[in-house]
Amino acid sequence: MDAFFASVELLSFPELRGQAVVVGGRSVHQPVVQLDGTRRFSRLRDYVGRGVVTTSTYEARAFGVFSGMGLMKSARLAPEAILLPANFDAYRHYSRKFKAAVASIAPIIEDRGIDEIYIDLSAIPEETKALARRIKHAVFEATGLTCSIGISPNKLLSKICSELDKPDGITVLGMEEIPARIWPLAAKKINGIGPKSSEKLARLGINSIGELAAMPVEFLVQHFGRSTGIWLHEAAHGVDERPLVTESEPKSISRESTFERDLHARLDRAELSKIFTSLCMRVADDLKRKGYASQTIGIKLRYADFRAVTRDLTMQVHVNDGNQIRKAAGECLKRIPLTQKIRLLGVRASSLVPTVGEQVEMAGIQTELPF
DNA sequence: TCTGGGGTCCTAGGACCC
């Protein structure tokens, strides 16, 4: 989906079309309807506090404002940009709508998050571009939103292609076009090559996918290890055999929170304790609502200097009760030194097993030791 | 005035078992 969160907001606020709009922030005010009936919006320059850009419109991106950027920094680049609070319920609603629209045409779908999917089109006997146009049309009819589609022989290339003609684009690519259309791109366009790997490649003199493709696989194995080295080599040549994963169970469920200001374990004990307990209760709610119990409870803590530490505890039983989670998380917390100020706390439940009705207790009994 | 929140996957070391 194109600039998904921002585009959903524009459905509610059409008068903002064509403007630099940013979604994000923690305590952003909803637009206010004024006496003359027009709406008054917050501006980026008025924002104070922590928070990052979740999504920006293409007009905002023209100012250099992208997802993940701190709002204070964005405000320097585009002070007049409109700032809207995130409205996740609406995004989930439109996410379900667009996925259903695609499924009505091509039902083999791998979910890749709220605004992205892989679709298996190989069994659909229709000319490729016409099919892509039909899917885009169905998505627009269902949601009023545009998307960009990449069509190729595999997931790796399709993902790259989907970004080549954004927004509202269609890109079809065959293997024979890789040298001309893929090799000139930056290595980090490969899904899985992030900032760290990209930096390391650059230090080795490799910047483009073509330069990566030109390196002997032995060289890559030498610098990145066997499995990553081979993967880098294959990816640069457009080779990717991964099948679509159409069903999966969650591996973990977590909640975390960055504080308005850094807190001290001793001085702000009461406040921290309240946040900690609330995170545990929210994880418990999520577990129950989604029908899972967890055997491993973990916590995450980020210090003021942004260093993160984690601790976890595996129990003999599976739990989904807030108090039990709070107790396990408390044990984890005891193992972390708390001399410095903290900016974030998180609680995570993993080693999940499905629970059906009364079987929560059963899950515990089954995994208990025999003595 | 840096840097959200929810995830997955991988690696590596140590405990422990056969």
Added chain:
DNA sequence: TCTGGGGTCCTAGGACCC
């Protein structure tokens, strides 16, 4: 007195993605 080889589970950290 010295010390194999294979396997699983747990823990901690980190890269990466949406």
